[in-house]
Amino acid sequence: MTQTSGDRPVLVLNAGSSSLKYQLVVPESGEVRAGGVVERIGESGSDIADHSAALTAMTDRLRADGVDLDDVALRAVGHRVVHGGPDFSEPVVIDDAVLDRIRQLSALAPLHNPAAVIGIEAARQHYHVPHVAVFDTAWFSALPAEASTYAVPRDLATKHSIRRYGFHGTSHQFVAQATADLLGRPLGELRQVILHLGNGCSASAVRGGRAVETSMGLTPLQGLVMGTRSGDVDPGLHAYLAREAGMSLDEIDTLLNKKSGVLGLSGVNDFRELVQRVDAGDVDARLAFDVFVHRLKHYVGAYLAILGGADVLAFTAGIGQHSARVRAAVAEGLGELGIAVDAARNEDGGSHARVISPDGSRVVVAVVPTNEELAIARQSADLVG
Ligand code: ADP
Numbered sequence: 361m362t363q364t365s366g367d368r369p370v371l372v373l374n375a376g377s378s379s380l381k382y383q384l385v386v387p388e389s390g391e392v393r394a395g396g397v398v399e400r401i402g403e404s405g406s407d408i409a410d411h412s413a414a415l416t417a418m419t420d421r422l423r424a425d426g427v428d429l430d431d432v433a434l435r436a437v438g439h440r441v442v443h444g445g446p447d448f449s450e451p452v453v454i455d456d457a458v459l460d461r462i463r464q465l466s467a468l469a470p471l472h473n474p475a476a477v478i479g480i481e482a483a484r485q486h487y488h489v490p491h492v493a494v495f496d497t498a499w500f501s502a503l504p505a506e507a508s509t510y511a512v513p514r515d516l517a518t519k520h521s522i523r524r525y526g527f528h529g530t531s532h533q534f535v536a537q538a539t540a541d542l543l544g545r546p547l548g549e550l551r552q553v554i555l556h557l558g559n560g561c562s563a564s565a566v567r568g569g570r571a572v573e574t575s576m577g578l579t580p581l582q583g584l585v586m587g588t589r590s591g592d593v594d595p596g597l598h599a600y601l602a603r604e605a606g607m608s609l610d611e612i613d614t615l616l617n618k619k620s621g622v623l624g625l626s627g628v629n630d631f632r633e634l635v636q637r638v639d640a641g642d643v644d645a646r647l648a649f650d651v652f653v654h655r656l657k658h659y660v661g662a663y664l665a666i667l668g669g670a671d672v673l674a675f676t677a678g679i680g681q682h683s684a685r686v687r688a689a690v691a692e693g694l695g696e697l698g699i700a701v702d703a704a705r706n707e708d709g710g711s712h713a714r715v716i717s718p719d720g721s722r723v724v725v726a727v728v729p730t731n732e733e734l735a736i737a738r739q740s741a742d743l744v745g
Contacts (some may be wrong), residue, residue, distance in 0.1 A: 368435040369393055370737040371487065375439070375479025378403055379472075380414040381484075383425060385737035387435075387688070394427045411475075412482040419486070429487070434492045438481050438708070440530070440732065440741030441470035441476045444495030451498065451739045453458060454480060454491040459592040459619035462493060467580065468521065471617065492740035498563075499533040500526030500574050507573045507666075524582075526574035528556045531676065532564040534735040539674045539728050540569075542713045551667040552556070553660055556730065557686065559587040563656070565663035565670075573666050575659055581617055584659065585652045587629035590620035592655070622648045631679045631686075646729045660690065666696060670723050672701060677732040684709075687716065698722025 364459035367386065370413035382553040398414040398421075400406040408414050419429055423568040439454070445465040452458055459480060466473040475494075484491055500508075508524045510517065517523065530556050539554070540547040547569035554564045561584035565573040575583025575591075585591045593616065601607045607615070625648035626637065637645035664670055675687050684707045691701045698721060717725035 368433045369439050370436050370740050371429070371434055372420045372438045372736045372740075373440070373479055373483055374733075375411060377396060377401075377475040380411060380418065380479060382418050382731040383737075384422070384429075384432070385733055387734070387737040387741040390731075390734050392733075393432070394425050396421060396708070410482070411478045412485070413649050415482050415486050434487060434489050436492055436740045436744045437487050438494055438736040439476060439480050439483070440491045440496065440736055441480075442496045442527065443474035443525065444493075444501070445525070446523070448493070449498050449501035451492050451494045451743050453743060454484070454493050458493060462724075470523045473637045478636045488550045490740075490744040492743050494530060494736045494739050496527045496529050497525040499526075499529030500571050502570060503574065504572055509579075518663045521576055524577045526562070526571070527580045528560065528562045529571070529574075530732050530735045530739075531556050531713055531730040532562070532566070532581045534573070534732065535565045535674055535676045535728050535730050536564075536569060536571075537711060538730075539726055541674065542715070542726060543724060543730060547673075550672055552672045553663045553667070553670050554674045554676065555656065555660075555680055555690075556558075557584075557656075557675065557679035557683075560589070561586045561591070561677075561679070563659040563663065567667055567668045573663060585648075585655045586621045587631070588618050588621045588623045590616045590624070595668060618718045625651060629681060633683060635683070643744050653686065656686075656690045657694075660694070660699070661697075669681070669698070673723055673725045674699070674728045675726070681711070681727055682709075682728055687725070697727060701725050723733075 367512055369384045372383045372385055378401045380398045384393040385572060397419050399516060401414045402410055408417055424427060441462055445467050445468050462473060463477045475729060476487045477703055480491060480702050481536045510554055535554050536552055537547055552566040554566060556562050560580055563575040563584060564571050581589050598612050601612050622634055626634055626645045628634055634645050634648060638649050679686055687706055688701055691699050700718060701716045701723055702718045713728045715726050
C-alpha cells in the first residue's frame with residue numbers, strides 16, 4: 361500500500377525529567393494511532409535507566425499495541441519544549457545548533473529544558489526523520505511590549521533576557537481557534553479570555569487571534585495558583601524569607617515551585633482530591649479552593665479591562681474541562697460583567713466543546729478541550745511538508 365502524506369503520522373514527544381509522554385498522531389485527521397507515558401525514568405528500582413531506554417520501552421509498547429514505528433512511515437518527531445527564550449518565536453527543525461541553543465536556554469527553565477534536551481538527543485539517535493521543536497513560549501513572543509516588559513532597569517533586562525515569555529502557548533493558541541470554530545465566528549473578530557487549568561495553570565487574553573496578555577512570566581511560576589506552584593506572591597517574599605527564615609535562593613525556588621499552591625495550602629495537589637476534602641469539611645482544603653478561585657477572578661477581571669470587554673470566556677485542561685464547580689465559582693457574581701453559566705449546561709459532563717452560558721449572554725462561556733499533541737503534530741507536519 362502506498363501512503364500519501366495524509367496517512368503518515370507524527371510522533372509527538374513530551375520529555376520530563378522522569379517521564380516521557382508520547383502520542384502517534386495523524387495531523388490531518390487528528391487520529392491517534394497510539395499513545396502513553398513511560399514513567400520513573402532514572403529512578404532507583406526502575407527498569408528504565410535513561411531517556412534512551414525510555415524510547416526503547418516506548419517502541420516495545422507500541423509494537424505490543426500493534427504499531428511498528430519502522431512500518432508507519434513516520435513523517436516527523438515533534439518535541440514539546442517549554443522555553444524558547446528570546447530566540448524561538450515559531451516551531452523549528454532541530455539541528456545541532458538549535459539543540460545547543462535549547463540547552464543554553466536551560467538557564468531560563470532549569471526545571472524543564474534539560475529534560476527536553478535529553479529526550480531530543482535520544483530520539484534523534486532512534487528515529488532518522490526530521491525532528492521539530494515546538495515551544496510553549498512561542499505564541500506569546502508577540503505580546504505587546506507593555507505586557508511583556510517588567511518594570512526593572514532596561515539594560516539589566518536586555519543583558520539577561522528578562523521579559524514575560526508566557527507558557528502553555530500551544531494550548532492557548534489551539535483553544536483560541538477551537539473556540540472560534542465552536543462559535544462559528546472568525547477568530548479575527550473575537551476578544552477571548554482563556555483559562556488553561558491543569559497541573560500548571562495559566563490565563564490569556566486574546567484579541568483577533570493574537571495573544572495580548574498572559575499570566576505566566578519569565579518562568580512558569582507567575583500568575584494563577586497551581587497544583588504545587590504559588591503563582592503570584594509579593595516579589596519581596598524572597599528577600600524576606602532569606603533574611604527571616606535563613607533560606608537559600610534554591611530553597612525558596614523549590615518552595616514556590618514544588619511545595620506551594622494547592623499542595624502547600626491543603627496538603628494535596630490533585631484537584632479531585634481537593635474537592636473531596638472540601639466536601640468532607642476540611643477547612644484547609646476550603647481555603648485552598650477559595651484562594652484558587654479568587655486568583656482566577658482577579659485575572660478574568662484584569663483581562664476584561666485589557667480587552668475592553670470579552671466575547672468569550674473559555675475553560676480548558678483537566679480542571680477547566682472537568683470541574684463544573686470551579687467554572688461556576690469563577691462565574692459567580694460576574695453577571696454585571698456579562699458572565700454567567702447555566703447550571704444544567706455547566707454540569708452536563710460531556711467531553712466535547714460546548715457553550716455553558718445561558719442563551720443571549722453578553723459573554724459566551726465555553727468548555728473547550730485542549731489538544732497540545734495534535735497542535736504539535738500539525739505544526740511539525742506544516743514545517744517539514
Ligand atoms: P497537565 O497539566 O499535567 O496536562 P491536566 O490538564 O490533565 O494536567 O490536569 C490535571 C488536573 O486536572 C489535576 O489537578 C486533576 O485533579 C484535575 N482534574 C481531572 N479531572 C478532574 C475532575 N473530574 N474534577 C476536578 N479536577 C479534575
